[in-house]
Amino acid sequence: MAFLSAGVGHRGKIISLREGAAFWLLLTTLLVLTLVFSFGVGRFFVPFDKVLTILISHICPLEQSWSDVEYRVVELIRMPRVFTAAIVGAGLALAGAALQGTFRNPLVEPQNIGVSSGAAFGGVLAILLSDSNQLLIGSAFLFGLLAMVIVYLISRMNGRTPILMLVLSGVVTSAFFLALVSLIKYIADPDDKLPAIVYWLMGSFARAGYDDMWLLLGVVGLSSSVIYLLRFRINLLSLGDEEAQALGVRAERTRWLILVCVTLITATSVAVAGVVGWVGLVVPHIARMIVGPDNRVLLPASALIGSLYLVIIDDVARAATASEIPLGVITAIIGAPVFAVLLRRNQARGWKND
């Protein structure tokens, strides 16, 4: 965390746009190296150079210097998993940054607008009723969307959506779905279904395969692109609805478009990996301290850092101990203290009190 304390100036960011090129290059390189390294990390360790030769062999034929087992671990098990972690991390961090901007509230994240809890209930219900992974993903996704619709219906008054109402509706909806999750845990078979539900809820990429990866890439890629195209509008929305409208923005419509995209990202992520909290809250804060609050640079920075963050967390999850540590546990154990430190240190810097 040295870079946090070392470089933060009174301007509220470390680098300017001009110095940015080097920063983007550094961040992208770091991400690529981390990805390649992560393909080898796990209980069956494959060294960095071997991973690299396996990867390069796709482009130009090389003499085989690796064992078949190493090849299969890297290609079939690690690659989809690591890429899935990277996509989920990027998506959740970008979604968090976009939400914080549109709600002009730095404490909002995908988890507390109700979508995560809705998706969690959908997933848990599917685990209770069947063993199908497709059903799990579909159900988590549908209930995530349903939660969003409920939040929408509760918070909309006279054709407008006050931000406070929206956030509170999220809290209410979230509480409701979490109660349903508890109910299902209570009635689930404690020998068979209950452990599956509990482990799924804690979040893991262990089950992620290529199908999951492509699904995520499609949904998260598309939604993130729309959000990124709206980056300047998010700046405007962060001034507050009335001011944004006075400047010519159709605030209501724009915000709902962003919310739908955030819902798609969150619901798909929960469907594939379970509930992975804190990423959407902590990562945008770190990004904001480095590149400043302008969403034109904040969104891509959040996505890259989010990717990097979750890939590393997942490395820890599968390599730190003999058995997997649940993701949600690590993200919260790291996220909560880091966030507390950020809050204390940057109260007036990363964002302003109203």
Add this chain to the structure above:
Amino acid sequence: MINAKQAGFFYNLEEGWTFKNCSFHLEKGDILAILGPNGQGKTTLLKTILGVLALKEGCIEASGTIGYVPQNTSPAFPYSVLDMVVMGRARQISMFRSPSRQDFTKAREALAQLGLARFEKRQFSDLSGGQRQLVLIARALAAECDILILDEPASALDFKNQQVILQTVERLSRQRQLTVIFTSHYPQHALHSANKALLMHGAADFQFGSVDDVMCDANLSRLYGMEVRNVAFNHANQSVRTVVPVFSASDQNNASFNQ
């Protein structure tokens, strides 16, 4: 340029009309001061002109782009001055686009016009109240507006800064043939800068006309619910006119609050 006909608005009909039957007409280059006690709906009227709130009856026609300067704004995030000003270009930038180099040039020109070029990289919220107000005016200029709407532009400022803001608004109106509408708690702001005045006495009780006609002692006293006087005196061989409230010494008669 701006034509309000029988405009009416309410937030909630049970609480009654905020304003009703409001009519006025402004030509290009006019400066209108909207005066009235707190809570009389000055800001609401501005919002209906801006189109942020929809009128419940009547209409307000405004020909030209409107630039808006809010009363005060506290961005939730520490945007730079240039970031803030370029947001004024929102109308010129379509939904899925970001500001181009040209948009930034326009924003810088607007800042330069108000003598703020050197503040470009400063954090908006670090500036003083007067500087922030000027930056927000620059933001409206960056929109290349024909009509400038300001909500209490000078009310929260000290005397010197009030003068800077009022002079700036006047100068811009002259140079660019801007039509200006501003609200104010202080009738002297209207005397200093405006040529038209709209007094909001009650929800359906308006007086509109030239500043000289409308702003007599009787009207102002009725407007503020207490004795208000126009005063003239000589300063540097010129007659200066201002408005003073006559605060009465005893609290016997005026113990009731406005609103």
